Amino acid sequence: MEPGPPGGGRPHEPGPFLSGPRGADLAAPASSLSVVAAVLPAGGCGERMGVPTPKQFCPILERPLISYTLQALERVCWIKDIVVAVTGENIEAMKSIIQKYQHKRISVVEAGMTRHRSIFNGLKALAEEQPNLQLSKPEVVIIHDAVRPFVEEDVLLKVVTAAKEHGCSDYDLEFGTECLQLALKYCHTKAKLVEGSPDLWKVTYKRDLYAAESIIKERISQVICIVMDTKENKEHVGHLLEEVLKSELNHVKITPGTLCHAGKGLQQIILEQCYNFVCVNVMSSDFQETQKLLSLLEESNLSILYPVVVVSVHFFDFKLVPLSQKMENLMWIREFAKEVKKRNILLYGLLICYSQDEQKLQESLRQGTIIIAALIKERNSGLVGQLLVA
Amino acid sequence: MEPGPPGGGRPHEPGPFLSGPRGADLAAPASSLSVVAAVLPAGGCGERMGVPTPKQFCPILERPLISYTLQALERVCWIKDIVVAVTGENIEAMKSIIQKYQHKRISVVEAGMTRHRSIFNGLKALAEEQPNLQLSKPEVVIIHDAVRPFVEEDVLLKVVTAAKEHGCSDYDLEFGTECLQLALKYCHTKAKLVEGSPDLWKVTYKRDLYAAESIIKERISQVICIVMDTKENKEHVGHLLEEVLKSELNHVKITPGTLCHAGKGLQQIILEQCYNFVCVNVMSSDFQETQKLLSLLEESNLSILYPVVVVSVHFFDFKLVPLSQKMENLMWIREFAKEVKKRNILLYGLLICYSQDEQKLQESLRQGTIIIAALIKERNSGLVGQLLVA
Known part of the structure; x- marks a missing residue:
């Protein structure tokens, strides 16, 4: 874990999540x-x-x-x-x-x-x-x-x-x-x-x-920001995941964040000291969203005080692409994770099985939520770069 | 988590690891x-x-x-x-x-x-x-x-x-x-x-x-049993893993266990209340060792009091078999893990990259050891059935 670059300060505004009652x-x-x-x-x-x-x-x-x-x-x-x-x-x-x-x-x-x-x-x-x-x-x-x-x-x-x-x-x-x-x-x-x-x-x-x-782990796990590319027609499954996160993790606040408009929405969320990000990449083999998010996090120096968890979520339809091929496509996560770990950012990959069957899809999303919750709760640096499957 | 079958008692002998000083x-x-x-x-x-x-x-x-x-x-x-x-x-x-x-x-x-x-x-x-x-x-x-x-x-x-x-x-x-x-x-x-x-x-x-x-998690993580098939010429890499486990996890006792001779060695280790097993499967696409170990654990009712961690380790040489194919071959772990989780046994898969290059192999084994330590320390049921790669 390296200190931030000279001159780049960490966010100083006390977030609403880590401070006590304020009269x-x-x-x-x-x-x-x-x-x-x-x-x-x-x-x-x-x-x-x-x-x-x-x-x-x-x-x-x-x-x-x-x-x-x-x-x-x-x-x-x-x-x-x-x-x-x-x-x-x-x-x-x-x-x-x-x-x-x-x-x-x-x-x-x-x-x-x-x-x-x-x-x-x-x-x-x-x-x-x-x-x-x-x-x-x-x-x-x-x-x-x-x-x-x-x-x-x-x-x-x-x-x-x-x-x-x-x-x-x-x-x-x-x-x-x-x-x-x-x-x-x-x-x-x-x-x-x-x-x-x-x-x-x-x-x-x-x-x-x-x-x-x-x-401390509990305190920094109270808010999860879900980041999505908002390209039309593709956002549907990301919003479904957001709904399942909200219903399954009912003690946690789920905040949507966007990388559009030069990431202004996200910068506010970072200022409010959110330490957990679920980044949904809907386009096949696309990881630009995750890359953009990681750059933003690195610039912010948010991770100076606490390890920041980033779960890069990808959907796959095993009727269209074999799981093994999809996994092979996502091996870049391992190298990325090694890099950002030096900055106290813990990056994990999560592949969620997409199905036209409503019930099967819900089951996959629930399984994905359990994995996301486990990664955020434990904040284990030994498992960074792993590609988990729901 | 279900209670054991009627009549099947859990091991009652107090293990040396969980009791205090005995004068x-x-x-x-x-x-x-x-x-x-x-x-x-x-x-x-x-x-x-x-x-x-x-x-x-x-x-x-x-x-x-x-x-x-x-x-x-x-x-x-x-x-x-x-x-x-x-x-x-x-x-x-x-x-x-x-x-x-x-x-x-x-x-x-x-x-x-x-x-x-x-x-x-x-x-x-x-x-x-x-x-x-x-x-x-x-x-x-x-x-x-x-x-x-x-x-x-x-x-x-x-x-x-x-x-x-x-x-x-x-x-x-x-x-x-x-x-x-x-x-x-x-x-x-x-x-x-x-x-x-x-x-x-x-x-x-x-x-x-x-x-x-x-x-409690710390107490039940003090001993790891490493289980190997002892078929000749194939055991080498398993023993190398054992050595790395011993040197990297120096606060933990690493005990070798064997499934040969109807698993007598292992039964003693189970009686002594070891809650962590690393099962090395060297034969390609072989998971008989892990299956045998899981049967033995289920019979013993060891997992009635504490969740038992089993890491099924597999080696692969990416020059011979593509990683994706190897992963596809190991997808049975997901189904197995679901089954044994009902009995409070937490099964994870671990693929370790095998290399002829001594230094690269050591690095993979060290990475594998970090993952094993993380799984045993956290004992997280949300990640069972996952296939991790070192």
């Missing part, structure tokens, strides 16, 4: 607070995980856990600066992660011997005049574990609002963690402990990594 | 204690799960969670009786689960309005003379949550030993849960609270179901 009041702190910052202590060694890599660097869909946490914080536009504290030996790796996944507003400082020392170092960087880091002195600092990737904007807002209203109360100092005392004592910066929701759970054991991976 | 002392309680029983309160409604099904009945690899917990307890031979308390409306469903997955030594009682009432009902069934249940009055009763499927024999042994040594101490009565008081007060039966390990964690949220599924 009208969520824009509030931007106006009522001058500066909010976040400090992420990430100097731990992950003893309980049972794996040699510290847990914050363990990969989920090949991307380190900490990158998901950074993503959750950076999409909150009113958090001005995010400071990550990692051990000296991990500073370069952390900088590479920030570059590769194009994270913004992140500074890296060296972690201390303890969690509290790390937080202290982060706060110090925010409090001191450090011309090379260009950080603003914050009014409120959110201390957030690097291994809690599922934090939502509304919880962060509650934290900030509570901090602003109550300041650093005696209650917090007594029952909160010592982090709060540290913040007040050394940095004269307000901090408060706020209860989190179950979603805020901390990745601690190996089983939590499994759970996190499944949650 | 020499683990047989102790059988001799030193007369009767140990277990009560599983399972009357909860799973509010926190966010799904309509109570969590103990949520499916993991299509089997209800509670069946995994029963399996963990029933494989401990010194637990004489296991009593499950479920709500009245779930009694029939519970009995079906016990029958379908061939659980032994399990009795079902009706749960009460609270967890404690359910435990009480379970204890009462054990304490009273109930000729139709045929339960023995136990000396020690283990109270175990139905939603903690990963309990190991050594923890259970600690529980029982502590109970036998200390009885129901004041400490337990004060700091343990009220369950213990209940046991003493109403049933004059000794009980004690013992700390568990992280593995004992409780399936509470939806993310825990994801984690449980991944843990």
Whole structure:
């Protein structure tokens, strides 16, 4: 997986599918607070995980856990600066992660011997005049574990609002963690402990990594864009597939996309962070639609954060062309898949048996839908380039 | 997925791969204690799960969670009786689960309005003379949550030993849960609270179901049996595949199995609960090996508890036979796969490109290994019958 070309940024607009509930009041702190910052202590060694890599660097869909946490914080536009504290030996790796996944507003400082020392170092960087880091002195600092990737904007807002209203109360100092005392004592910066929701759970054991991976896979599988060439008289079977997808995958949103008019419709869908594409090629031996879609996806850099699934669908009538010949014609998918896999795009081929018999056709389309659902759910890079038959 | 034929039991011997550490002392309680029983309160409604099904009945690899917990307890031979308390409306469903997955030594009682009432009902069934249940009055009763499927024999042994040594101490009565008081007060039966390990964690949220599924998938993917016809001069490439499997999948045990001599070697491997088979068919258009293996697996009822993966491997030399023709020859896999899927056996086809060029052959074998690993890891029933190409 390569980072995008220099200068080409990934889509930054938070999509409707990956963000949490957004109330009208969520824009509030931007106006009522001058500066909010976040400090992420990430100097731990992950003893309980049972794996040699510290847990914050363990990969989920090949991307380190900490990158998901950074993503959750950076999409909150009113958090001005995010400071990550990692051990000296991990500073370069952390900088590479920030570059590769194009994270913004992140500074890296060296972690201390303890969690509290790390937080202290982060706060110090925010409090001191450090011309090379260009950080603003914050009014409120959110201390957030690097291994809690599922934090939502509304919880962060509650934290900030509570901090602003109550300041650093005696209650917090007594029952909160010592982090709060540290913040007040050394940095004269307000901090408060706020209860989190179950979603805020901390990745601690190996089983939590499994759970996190499944949650992430589920979240990015909620929308499928079905792309069709709209040449007249040929579109019929594609629309039938769309109907079967809608009825069989009823928890998933099926969005039609078009490559016509220079692909404007699709660009909007990509901006809204849809990570699943079913590309219907109706013309015999035609794969221009899939080629166009892949080019568009490569340009968009959508796949920087998550692997994008593309299923290239082809219909065949075994009364007209033998299956083997059709398969032979589609072997280009293997080579294409190898190429785009380097860009984190997972390309699979799907041959659906076309029949004049309504019932047989419906059965093939249902079988095709099961295969599409399986490919999107698992997002397995080991099976890219395969030609599946329904 | 159908239950096995009447009379045909699943392999009961606990395999070395799914059980925990077994010390020499683990047989102790059988001799030193007369009767140990277990009560599983399972009357909860799973509010926190966010799904309509109570969590103990949520499916993991299509089997209800509670069946995994029963399996963990029933494989401990010194637990004489296991009593499950479920709500009245779930009694029939519970009995079906016990029958379908061939659980032994399990009795079902009706749960009460609270967890404690359910435990009480379970204890009462054990304490009273109930000729139709045929339960023995136990000396020690283990109270175990139905939603903690990963309990190991050594923890259970600690529980029982502590109970036998200390009885129901004041400490337990004060700091343990009220369950213990209940046991003493109403049933004059000794009980004690013992700390568990992280593995004992409780399936509470939806993310825990994801984690449980991944843990189970990982556990049943630790051993792959590679089955070959041993006809001379033809076995070479199969052994090369075996070597690549061993070097690429270094966390997995690769066990060779043979179908010769009426399949005695394989029967032992099945008894040891291996759930993954790679069947190498070297003869062109030969699938007798795969057929024999599938018959053996169907007879064994190995797939009652977990889906069994079978990858039917075929080699082809595209200089001799066009790929399309070879694929056409292997289309029988689709029909076979449909049939055996009913028995929870997941059959996939894998075509590996054979080359005289050593380097090209190695590359194909590595590619084949990646596909085999993906199929075994995901265990996806939506892709059965597909013919994959390496």
